[in-house]
Amino acid sequence: MRKWLVAVVAFFYSIALLAQQPLQPSEPERFTRQDSLRGSLRPERTCYNVTFYDLNLSVDPVTKSIAGSNTIRYRVRAPFKRMQIDLFENLTIESIKQGGESLKYVREGNAIFVTMKAAQEKDAVEEIKVTYHGKPREAVNPPWDGGFSWKKDSLGNDWVGVSCEGLGASSWWPCKDHLSDEPDSMRTTFRVPRGLKAVSNGRLLQKQDVGENQTEFVWAVSYSINTYNVTFNLGDYVLITDEYRSRDYRYLDLNYHVLRYNEAKARVHFEQVIGMLDTYEWFFGHFPFWRDGYSVVETPYLGMEHQSAIAYGNNYKNNAFGFDFILIHESAHEYFGNSLSCIDPAEMWIHEAFATYMESIYVENTDGYPKAVKYLMTQKPLIKNKYPMMGPRGVNYQHKDTDIYFKGTWLLHSLRCVVDDDNIWFMALRKVALERNHKFVTTKQIIDILCRETEKDLRPIFDQFLNYAAPPVVEYRVTEKGDFIEVQHRWIADAKGFNMPLKYRFAYGPWHTLYTTREWQTTLIRRSQGWLNFAYELQYFGARIYQEPIQKQQE
Template sequence: MNKLFTLLSLFTWMLSGAQIVGDNHSDYTEADTLRGSLRPERTNFDVHKYHLKLKVEPEKKFISGSNIISFKVEKALPVMQLDLFKNMEIDSIIHEGRTLKYERKYNAVFIEFEKALKKGTLDSIQFYYHGNPLIAENAPWDGGFVWTKDKDGNPWIGVAVQGTGASLWYPNKDHQSDEPEEARMNIAVPNGLMNVSNGRFIGEKDLGNGFTEWSWKVVNPINNYNIMINIGNYEHFSDRYKDLDLDYYVLPYNLEKAKEHFAEVKDMMACFYEKMGPYPFEEDGFKLVETPYLGMEHQSAVAYGNKYLKGYLGNDLSGTGIGLKWDFIIIHESGHEWYGNSITSKDIADMWIHEGFTSYTEAIYTECRWGKEDALKYLKGIRQNIANSSSIIGDYGVNAEGSGDMYYKGANLLNMIRSIYDNDKLWWNTLRDYTKTFKHQTITTADTEKFFDEATAVDIKPVFDQYLRHSSLPTLQLRQADDQIQYRWKADVENFRMPVDVIIDEEEIRFNATSEWQSFETGEELDELKVNDLEFYINSEIVN
């Protein structure tokens, strides 16, 4: 972190566990380009499956094993780029029983085939490696392994890698644009411990060498950074919501507390099913897994470390008290199953598609349980954590996220678009259609803008442009002219236009404001006008 914020702002900045790469800048390195850009060595093949077979040795903080990478060749492929952090040692890379040559550059691995693979070929390689992966100093805000022990002295291990990269611990095509259609994890851990990974539990096997292998399988597309291991002396209990299996893995001394606290999951699912559509990974089930760090949205195995408290570690990020009515990590990280896990941005620069929508799910849940008024108050409250100092969208092709405003400025943007629609039935139908249309897909900001713009007669393209690509808020300028109140927008976007609702003499009136002065006939004075700031996040000023 290279920015100073208040405590609550820091929480907000990091609330999903993502490592923020930084604000937009120009001092990118070749390593950034190798990681963030798409070139033939990456685009000429499509990953179909990862099969991790690893041994984890807690005392040595050491992992070893392989990843079988299955793929389809899209264009002739003489050289393939995969990614693995340079501190991890490569043992060998095998293709059709032969050892392949490779070169390493920063964290990229360029693998040379004896003959270029032909278009349409379905193939695989076995990538053997070992090493001591990066240790996170403050997970989940920096990427790496967490090697710790529970209160009973048992090893308790977790990993968080969003932003830093899944390639810090296993070889893969470390770019969000390509997700494997399925994944298998066979993880060997010391006897007496359990590994919990994504998807369905396949079985356990005593290897006879002091280690037990725990096997899991995912049958849906999954982000690289979501493939996960969680190792501990876990207790398991389960429940169901409709046809969805709910599984929970917690430390033994928290079992009874967890059974009571996790009851909120059913309320959350009921709300999200209604407002956003069915859980997108029913085949893989839903899990909460207790972790030694705060939390992360690991697909079908959500990391939970909020200490069984309401709010965010007992704090309310909105400052309204409303955020203390529910467990922040359960709601936010589970909301990512719809936004971030099911719908994924192709480039990390568009991460607001993950974080803005997921932050809005906090308000959705609030509205389901306690009403729209509380949801609007919550959304207004979290504005205190918005900096408005740099753009939400980052720089493309260099593995750079935009600003932390992607969270709560993104959420307020969505709430404002709902207000512009001025039709709640249309809004919820559009949101459900969005999650259904782009289910299990990687998309761009342009895809999102087009979808929500086409759902309404109002042109909201300038709204997206101002809030996503510029740091400042638009300002509604107001002035008095006899019996008229005149108004216009001052904004970065040329010819900016956006409807805005104001209240005059207790009556709500819509100004279809543009960058040109317009007039509203009224007998009221300008100081009687108030912007509906629960639904519109703007600046306003009185000018001469």
């Protein structure tokens, strides 16, 4: 066996782990009645669309409790006398009223079914007010296993934050807790111990002392917002302000709410925000929540993409590539996740894959393409291949691992290689961001836009990566034939018609393409100096050498 062939075998042995079969669950996953009530769109939910929330709470860190109300304004889509709202059953409802009159309601776990006194007529705009109190769930491992984080800063001051993606906004305030419905705008009012500052989404409208020992803060969001993005933060915060000038000379307010004793380090650390915003604007358009401004809040947990109040708790640390990945990743969600939003947790790959991919775009724009590839290669070993990236719909599905992040970003990186034209590829991504700006989006819509803009049918590739746990595996055999190398190759893949073109080269020479399908193909390649290798740094796949005569299998 020649040296170049030995190199091929050694190379593929190094990535053979990617070809492992996924570990399938021993039995189908079971979902509860509560999963369906939370995740499905029943008539009691589809009959109305929320247009505005007015959340008004007193927060007591001593008792770890909250008390207040939420007014839900909605437009009637279809006539009804019964509606569903959501609030965790550990929180006590004092009353639900419409027009000052109490309404009857029944609880089924975390779902609340409200009976109206008068029929709600189509296209009418109505309101109900829910008054409640209690001790909200405490976070176990925030932000992944979230809730309220009741902490103290290093000087002993109360430091509180909330994270509820997956868990649900209804863990602490009554709402229509489904991704498919966002209010057009929102107001939040918090009364907190005097001497501390409450920070929420959007812009601060008013601050005033109330009672003997409380201060009231009123915040307003002027855009639509996911319910899980609504947040509350409490601490001894100081405000650092700055300004970003866009490429067309528009000015964006930058606000950093940080613990008082971290002000100096925060001023230096957050200087990277300007370059990040410039990168994201160049690739995806203006920052999507311009009126509300760009804001970061220091939190007692790692981070979360709370709209116009990004949670930051990475202790002002940059990674080995010279940037703070929490800051870069969570800010990317303002484009993919907050502006452009999926309507079911089953499609959460849209939020996480694109936001993670934007990290590598930031690295490439800052330090060049080779550095970006190195960054992507650090994420590749984190892929598990145990579950499909698309989950079941209608049951508030929660993904069990991080493949929607890292396998998702490698799906997009692989598609860049398939498109093989960076101008076309990045303009297609920009189209996705701009066409679905401040809109809901489905997987099909994402795929349709990318296929249209690249003029390539990428559907079989999306099908394999999203709907099946196993990665595509190239099965191949190499034979010497004089001045040529004969490569017999095919894809082992579940997706019908899977045909991802596969890049190869000799040593560090130029890339060439094998047009591999699920059927055996034979390609003669003129021998060149160096070893033959496939594009492990450009695409995600497994590989294995085929040992038996191919003719026997075809017989």
